[in-house]
Amino acid sequence: MRNIDIHIAVVEDDPGLRDLLQEELESAGYRVSVFTQAEAYLDDEAVHSSHLVVSDIRLPGMSGLDLLAHLQQQSSSPPLILITAFGTVDQAVDALKHGADDFLTKPLDLEHLLVSVERVLTFHQLRSEVEHYRQSQQQTHQGPAGIIGSSRVMRTLYDEIDRIAPVEGAVLILGESGTGKELVAQALHQQSQRADGPFLAVNCAGIPAELLESEFFGHAAGAFTGAQKARAGLLKEAHGGTLLLDEIGEMPLALQAKLLRVLQEGKMRPVGSDHEVEVDVRILAATHQNLEAKVKDKSFREDLFYRLETFSVKVPPLRHRGDDIALLAEHFIQAVNRQQNKQVKGLSDEAQELFFAYNFPGNVRELQNAVERAVTFCDGDWIKPEHLPARMQTSVTDEVTDAASASTQQWPSLDDLQADYVRKVLAHTKGNKQQAARILGITRRTLYRWLTNDD
Incomplete structure (x- = not known):
């Protein structure tokens, strides 16, 4: 996207700084609209067309943080860079914690401002493209009848x-x-x-x-x-x-x-x-x-x-479906999010490792139930091991040992041991098949064949 296609809204009550911001951003090729109050920006059509908002924190009426909170209530909101003359570490952390994309202090370093604007715009464009790709991939991952x-x-x-x-x-x-x-x-x-x-x-x-x-x-x-x-x-x-x-x-x-x-x-x-x-x-x-x-x-x-x-x-069975485990987990996390009005982002690295290592004897139904429990007990952004059922926190090695020692009637076959070991290596590599194949000393094609081989 060319700079001329990017619309930036500046919300600043100081006329000198407002004019300086407008001149500097327009010189960089951006389209700029200026406002003295947050309310004026929200009442303007610019709220629907702006790709970025640069706003002072201290404003007459609604503050910059209030504006941030208001924008975040919208389904699609532009990124926001906050500016203040009272730049303290605590204030910066508070602004970023509430969702600001960057935090600049007065007196402004104009070169730093342009770098920040470009970085924030690039990041949000990439995030939008990733989300679009994720949605398109999710559609391609869906078979008949929503499978x-x-x-x-x-x-x-x-x-x-x-x-x-x-x-x-x-x-x-x-x-x-x-x-x-x-x-x-x-x-x-x-x-x-x-x-x-x-x-x-x-x-x-x-x-x-x-x-x-x-x-x-x-x-x-x-x-x-x-x-x-x-x-x-x-x-x-x-x-x-x-x-x-x-x-x-x-x-x-x-x-x-x-x-x-x-x-x-x-x-x-x-x-x-x-x-x-x-x-x-x-x-x-x-x-x-x-x-x-x-x-x-x-x-x-x-x-x-x-x-x-x-x-x-x-x-x-689910244990033969490789990366489908991660796809299904993401699908069920989003479904439970909608049911419970939550915003869990996904599995932490540690939880994902447990998912890849677990055998899922109850298959997709067990995975769905595990995700529902995890989302219910998750109070943060990411599902952690402690949110999962206790049985999933047992290592594959322990499962094999327990199965082998239960009785001579229950000793696992070599195929079962191989499958369990492959799952353990995949869990260690967090699903990276190329790395797993290298650890196992086999080709990636052989690994795929092992993963998809029926009972």
């Missing part, structure tokens, strides 16, 4: 969603608890031809077994005690849309058989009814369990498993 993540494993997941969403077949969504399987289901629905239809989700483990059939298939009036009115059921309510069956592994075998018929023929029979009804619904099923193992022990139907498994996606 946050830009790691390689997440980009692979987005590609799978893009390919599977238009297909009409059932989809099996696999992943540990807390990884965001329901968000993936919503993304599949939103990018499908059924996006205008309903999206319903039900947790199979959260409904008593004796009520599941009625919940899914509905019932006729009088079908059982208490069934005074007919009910359509979830499959019918989701007609034309998508139904997510979360924790599908908890569904009783008898109900699995009826669900398979819906998938094969698009028909169902409500409880207590003599007539079948047609349903047009896409089934998505999610689970953190090993369904193949359940097929082997006869607790899950083999034919239903293969019907669901034709299209399947695996949501990666």
Whole structure:
């Protein structure tokens, strides 16, 4: 930005100094407006167009500090340089603590003034560009249905969603608890031809077994005690849309058989009814369990498993998502800030190191809960280790030692030890992969492969 494009407002009641400031700044190529009182500046259109304010602290009426406080209440305020003839260290510290960008004392060193003006303007322009970049990056880090993540494993997941969403077949969504399987289901629905239809989700483990059939298939009036009115059921309510069956592994075998018929023929029979009804619904099923193992022990139907498994996606655990941990932490910090009307800036270096070192067995849900707790207990600008749950303050080395000594049944595998050690090194380097690779004695490409390798 050229100086002629920069508008500086000068608020000074001393006419001699006011004229001197105007002459000096205009000689440097800036556009300048002058005011004798802060109130006059705030009432002028200049308040909306100025890129910088240079103001005396002692003014008739509103003081320079009052002007600073008033400007800071605005959503977008210009930087402020304060000038005073009573320059003490305490006054300078107080002004800077309240948000002033610089503090100059009389008699003014005009060369120092121009250096200060250029420095403050440059800093704020850079900060604006960084904020713009951060916002644009945050948008690029956001996947379908608001999923946050830009790691390689997440980009692979987005590609799978893009390919599977238009297909009409059932989809099996696999992943540990807390990884965001329901968000993936919503993304599949939103990018499908059924996006205008309903999206319903039900947790199979959260409904008593004796009520599941009625919940899914509905019932006729009088079908059982208490069934005074007919009910359509979830499959019918989701007609034309998508139904997510979360924790599908908890569904009783008898109900699995009826669900398979819906998938094969698009028909169902409500409880207590003599007539079948047609349903047009896409089934998505999610689970953190090993369904193949359940097929082997006869607790899950083999034919239903293969019907669901034709299209399947695996949501990666958080420990395999690398820098997504920092992205998610920032996203949740801002969300909690809005909820609690706070202005926590982010994680301190020490807290960030703990985040990178921690295994997050509860995945994204655990990270979200940890951030909510941390922001709640944080009284300053930065989240510190003491604001985090106690379990996160335990070092990775201690976790590995505890796991190994618990019993011979719980000794970690070499892959687990490698993964834990890599996380520890990344925590030490604060996420710097190039430095971490150098410490580990491997190439950065190998490090990325280790970080994104599935269980």
